[in-house]
Amino acid sequence: MNVVSANIGQSVPRIDGFAKVTGQATYAAEPHPPGLLYGVIVNSLIARGRIEAIHDEAARAVPGVTEVMTHHNRPHTALFEKSYVDGLGVPGSPYRPLHDAEIRFNGQPVAVVFAETFEAAREAAMLIQVDYERWPHNADFDAALHQKYMPSKTRSNYVPPKSRGNASEAYALSPVKIEGRFHLAPEHHNPMEMHATTVIIEEDGALTVWDKTQGPQAVQAYLASALSLSGKKVRVRNPYVGGAFGSGLRAQHNVFLAALGAEMLKRPVRVTLTRPQMFTHVFRPEAVMDIALGADRDGTLQSIIVEGVTDTSRFEHNMENVVVWGLIGYKCPNATADYKIAPRDTYTSSDMRAPGAATGVNLFEMAVDELAWACGMDPLAFRLHNYSEIDAMHNMPLTSNALREALLQGAERFGWNGYPPGPGSLRDGRELIGHGMATGIWDAMFSPTAARARLTSDGRLHIATAASDIGTGTYTILAQTASEAFGIPIDRIDIELGDSTLPECPTEGGSWTAASAGAAVWLACQSLREKFLKALAKSENTPERIKQSEVTLTEGELHGVRDGSREVFSLQEALSFIGEASIEAEETAKPGLRDKISEMRKARFTHSAVFCEVRVDEELGIVRVTRLVNAVAAGRIMNPKTAASQVRGAMVMATGMALHEESLMDERYGRFMNHNFSEYHIPSHADIPEMDVLFVDEKDEEVSPLGIKGVGEIGMCGTAAAIANAIFHATGKRYRTLPIIPGA
Amino acid sequence: MRSFSYSRPASFDEACRVPERTRFLAGGTNLIDLMKSDVERPAHVVDLKSLSMDQIEELPDGGLRLGALATNAGTAEHPLVTGRFPLLASAILAGASPQIRNVATNGGNLNQRTRCHYFYDPDMVCNKRSPGSGCSARGGRNRIMAVLGTSESCIATFPSDMCVALAALNAVVRLRGPDGERAVALRDYHRLPGETPWIDNVLQPGEIVTSIDLPSVSFGEHYTYLKIRDRLSFAFAIVSVAVGLDMESGVIRRGCLALGGVGTKPWCVPEAEALMRDRPPSHSLFRDVAECILEGAVADRDNAAKLKLAPRVIERALWQAAEGTPQSQTCKTIR
Numbered sequence A: 001m002n003v004v005s006a007n008i009g010q011s012v013p014r015i016d017g018f019a020k021v022t023g024q025a026t027y028a029a030e031p032h033p034p035g036l037l038y039g040v041i042v043n044s045l046i047a048r049g050r051i052e053a054i055h056d057e058a059a060r061a062v063p064g065v066t067e068v069m070t071h072h073n074r075p076h077t078a079l080f081e082k083s084y085v086d087g088l089g090v091p092g093s094p095y096r097p098l099h100d101a102e103i104r105f106n107g108q109p110v111a112v113v114f115a116e117t118f119e120a121a122r123e124a125a126m127l128i129q130v131d132y133e134r135w136p137h138n139a140d141f142d143a144a145l146h147q148k149y150m151p152s153k154t155r156s157n158y159v160p161p162k163s164r165g166n167a168s169e170a171y172a173l174s175p176v177k178i179e180g181r182f183h184l185a186p187e188h189h190n191p192m193e194m195h196a197t198t199v200i201i202e203e204d205g206a207l208t209v210w211d212k213t214q215g216p217q218a219v220q221a222y223l224a225s226a227l228s229l230s231g232k233k234v235r236v237r238n239p240y241v242g243g244a245f246g247s248g249l250r251a252q253h254n255v256f257l258a259a260l261g262a263e264m265l266k267r268p269v270r271v272t273l274t275r276p277q278m279f280t281h282v283f284r285p286e287a288v289m290d291i292a293l294g295a296d297r298d299g300t301l302q303s304i305i306v307e308g309v310t311d312t313s314r315f316e317h318n319m320e321n322v323v324v325w326g327l328i329g330y331k332c333p334n335a336t337a338d339y340k341i342a343p344r345d346t347y348t349s350s351d352m353r354a355p356g357a358a359t360g361v362n363l364f365e366m367a368v369d370e371l372a373w374a375c376g377m378d379p380l381a382f383r384l385h386n387y388s389e390i391d392a393m394h395n396m397p398l399t400s401n402a403l404r405e406a407l408l409q410g411a412e413r414f415g416w417n418g419y420p421p422g423p424g425s426l427r428d429g430r431e432l433i434g435h436g437m438a439t440g441i442w443d444a445m446f447s448p449t450a451a452r453a454r455l456t457s458d459g460r461l462h463i464a465t466a467a468s469d470i471g472t473g474t475y476t477i478l479a480q481t482a483s484e485a486f487g488i489p490i491d492r493i494d495i496e497l498g499d500s501t502l503p504e505c506p507t508e509g510g511s512w513t514a515a516s517a518g519a520a521v522w523l524a525c526q527s528l529r530e531k532f533l534k535a536l537a538k539s540e541n542t543p544e545r546i547k548q549s550e551v552t553l554t555e556g557e558l559h560g561v562r563d564g565s566r567e568v569f570s571l572q573e574a575l576s577f578i579g580e581a582s583i584e585a586e587e588t589a590k591p592g593l594r595d596k597i598s599e600m601r602k603a604r605f606t607h608s609a610v611f612c613e614v615r616v617d618e619e620l621g622i623v624r625v626t627r628l629v630n631a632v633a634a635g636r637i638m639n640p641k642t643a644a645s646q647v648r649g650a651m652v653m654a655t656g657m658a659l660h661e662e663s664l665m666d667e668r669y670g671r672f673m674n675h676n677f678s679e680y681h682i683p684s685h686a687d688i689p690e691m692d693v694l695f696v697d698e699k700d701e702e703v704s705p706l707g708i709k710g711v712g713e714i715g716m717c718g719t720a721a722a723i724a725n726a727i728f729h730a731t732g733k734r735y736r737t738l739p740i741i742p743g744a
Numbered sequence B: 001m002r003s004f005s006y007s008r009p010a011s012f013d014e015a016c017r018v019p020e021r022t023r024f025l026a027g028g029t030n031l032i033d034l035m036k037s038d039v040e041r042p043a044h045v046v047d048l049k050s051l052s053m054d055q056i057e058e059l060p061d062g063g064l065r066l067g068a069l070a071t072n073a074g075t076a077e078h079p080l081v082t083g084r085f086p087l088l089a090s091a092i093l094a095g096a097s098p099q100i101r102n103v104a105t106n107g108g109n110l111n112q113r114t115r116c117h118y119f120y121d122p123d124m125v126c127n128k129r130s131p132g133s134g135c136s137a138r139g140g141r142n143r144i145m146a147v148l149g150t151s152e153s154c155i156a157t158f159p160s161d162m163c164v165a166l167a168a169l170n171a172v173v174r175l176r177g178p179d180g181e182r183a184v185a186l187r188d189y190h191r192l193p194g195e196t197p198w199i200d201n202v203l204q205p206g207e208i209v210t211s212i213d214l215p216s217v218s219f220g221e222h223y224t225y226l227k228i229r230d231r232l233s234f235a236f237a238i239v240s241v242a243v244g245l246d247m248e249s250g251v252i253r254r255g256c257l258a259l260g261g262v263g264t265k266p267w268c269v270p271e272a273e274a275l276m277r278d279r280p281p282s283h284s285l286f287r288d289v290a291e292c293i294l295e296g297a298v299a300d301r302d303n304a305a306k307l308k309l310a311p312r313v314i315e316r317a318l319w320q321a322a323e324g325t326p327q328s329q330t331c332k333t334i335r
């Protein structure tokens, strides 16, 4: 095979960028079918109790209001609770919007007002009064810790910690040790685009649902099941998603309520959440980790003990892989961990960018830093000495592990020169300067995915898969893949994503889309290419001289070589020889036998090394991050530009985790009170320094068909710890709770 | 948002004759936000933008008159302001974001409402929003709330940066109402919450802020606006300090000082300023000044950090002013 359009690995600018900046990209709240009704949700005031009465007379009197939908008058939905389980499959009793009078969390939808205009619906929503019978609730995390438990049924992706050696004995015997309670505040995802759904009723009664989601097929299945719509066609579309960070993994209540409203009113309906309402559903759980580490005097890690708790709701058991990362990543002979969840009367916490690891890796790496300093060791040397080449928890080799190179190359780029001078000793004027580092680790996952490739008579290649581009650059990297696999310039490729009717693709998340959808597109294009060349060779209409040539396909042209002479002809001509208007192939990338064996025998991870410089005005409690370097080992990098942008974005988010972001729960009401961007602080430009992202060479043909590991989440893991560790180095003080808020 | 009537009067007389439940609209960056959140529920919105009060003019004594409709950005960039009142320019630039400052007006800044989480959430009881209903912020998440000038019924911070500088500069607010014109010292313009926290300031129904007058000062480079916040830009103050020092041969002839982020109004204590009269800058002096201006400060559940932080910020700001090294609002290093 000779492919010239070798586009994988190049820094191709986003192919969807133009549509986005010119407003041509259609998001979930933007389709405008005739007769559209606007739905505005009314949220519960209380955290637990029962609705006694809903007074909607004033709301109904607002001109333009067509209906107030509540648990009293909503259409029938599925009878059984299990029909409401969504794709993420969190065990427990799924929340059913407007199911009955019971209130399970503050902000729970109690009614939806539908009106001819958004303004009328919103005004009417403000006029609804609800009487409640209040029941006692607990929304306090510390109090919830007393009720921590391990559910009998766990989430399918939950990795139970596996102990080795005798950690408590080794800890007792260790000459150097640290222990402490580390804490992470709850955070909200807060993508730019608020959750929204537009439901269109097609002529045949089928529903087309535009939803902000990371998984159109998962939402399609959820709606069909929860609304008992099995007899009806439901199509879910999300061609463009304005960020999600995990908030679109589960079907959110807006999509259920919009579809229910459309069913009830037989009209197209849109439901959009406001920014404050974005604080009424999923959030990253609050977490505590009690960590005890012991080492020999030479800095050899001897004992790891981790106990972690994250919060969940009273009705679902949301779990994350929080406590395992240190046990996997460090070659310590004695290690044990325990994980539990603590229930409170809130909505269920949920996956947010690098769920589990963003919490567990960062808090653990803060503890590792403490131990390194307690050993009197350069934190980098400590990592190099103790990190594990294999998955130390499962005692399994890895498909690849370039962490050492990441540590060394990152250190060099940063200028980390051996043992930094003692904490609190670097000063410039009033500012203390600190250097900190941490390692990062995240899963490298692959899930079976299908894709279709179709060549049309205009010489364009159309690629389709039900993947979602949540702003990460999926359109672009799939075009690059198709370009290389088929041999056609990227500007002659159309990519169709975000539609439940397209070939099957799992919900976008976990950084697996590049590897999985990429492989599917590769296979489909290769298959199409073969089919196309074969058909050409076979067709009666193909001129003899071409049949006798050796035909290759590059750069979107066919080259026939015969007796040293070359003839170039177009894809369009070739299609006309074949006598078809188009030709297509569909393939599913799934693990073969060899891959399955590999999966049993080898673990797979992305790694990183993060280095950070901060300046701290200790007296005024001001932290400025002045440099961030992240060296990432993530297998093959499909597009350094979009990949670096993913890592940088995660580093910004991790800076928020380290210094700014915190959802403030008022336990008295069970409500997060800073529910707007004025008071929920994400980093501003002034808070973010120049960020240096480098990708370490890592050839890994085993991890996924194209050697890709994914880069969407690794930037979260380690970055917050590197900042916290740099603050320690600057000030000599340990802050064990994130975010580190000056003076608080 | 609830339905309301909208009008755009062409004259002051017309604008001042307003029915009950009227709100004036200037830039709208605060009012519209609050209407969308169902916090402000005016029946009538009277847009002031046709009235001519967007000028920045010199006063005979060397002072300036800032039109109420001049934008925050236009004011901060105006050569007369940057030349004569760099303290004011600095305080404005420390607030909000360029986009907001481009729209926000001086009159609106003066009359903006608190950012108390509970005030902003109509589901919560709040005396400022609904008189007599109670105060949810007490005992709640009140890290951003005030420690000075609070009362049993309200602990909300007055959030403006600009007004802190205006207080230090002893600005005068000029008003025009149904009964004619009057002038109020900025330091007396905002009210303490007391038993009536729903009344933010002395503005009477139908009264319009027409301008803000700045008396001439001679601080030279001996001024600063130092603002501490939860991120380096685009956040309200946790503690902020405006200082202007009239210095002569190393001695402070007159010191002007006001605090933001800690009070229920821009916080000034004349006794604290008087301590500086004819004294050379010193650590002990500045410590005494900080102690005096913070006297009586009390914290609630989450905001005790302000009690620790405030004296440090005050002393640092006083040194910046004394040494003639005002805080830059673009370079985030604090000297």
Ligand SMILES: Cc1cc2nc3c(=O)[nH]c(=O)nc-3n(C[C@H](O)[C@H](O)[C@H](O)COP(=O)(O)OP(=O)(O)OC[C@H]3O[C@@H](n4cnc5c(N)ncnc54)[C@H](O)[C@@H]3O)c2cc1C
Pocket: A678, B023, B024, B025, B026, B027, B028, B029, B030, B031, B032, B033, B048, B068, B069, B072, B094, B095, B096, B097, B100, B103, B104, B105, B106, B107, B108, B109, B110, B111, B112, B113, B159, B160, B161, B162, B203, B207, B208, B209, B210, B234, B235, B236, B237
């Ligand atoms: C996200 C965000 C961040 C912000 N951060 C800061 C900050 O850090 N520091 C800071 O100081 N400010 C900050 N602000 C507040 C901003 O400065 C104010 O919103 C703005 O100054 C209000 O001016 P406006 O012209 O838009 O007022 P409007 O919203 O039009 O009016 C506000 C109030 O003033 C009244 N009013 C307006 N003009 C007059 C007049 N001439 N006479 C009588 N009454 C009048 C109105 O009736 C209304 O009640 C922020 C605002 C936002 C939205």
Ligand code: SF4
Pocket: B114, B116, B117, B118, B119, B125, B126, B127, B128, B129, B134, B135, B136, B137, B138, B145, B153, B154, B155, B156, B197
């Ligand atoms: S502090 Fe004032 S504004 Fe805040 S809830 Fe209490 S009364 Fe309302």
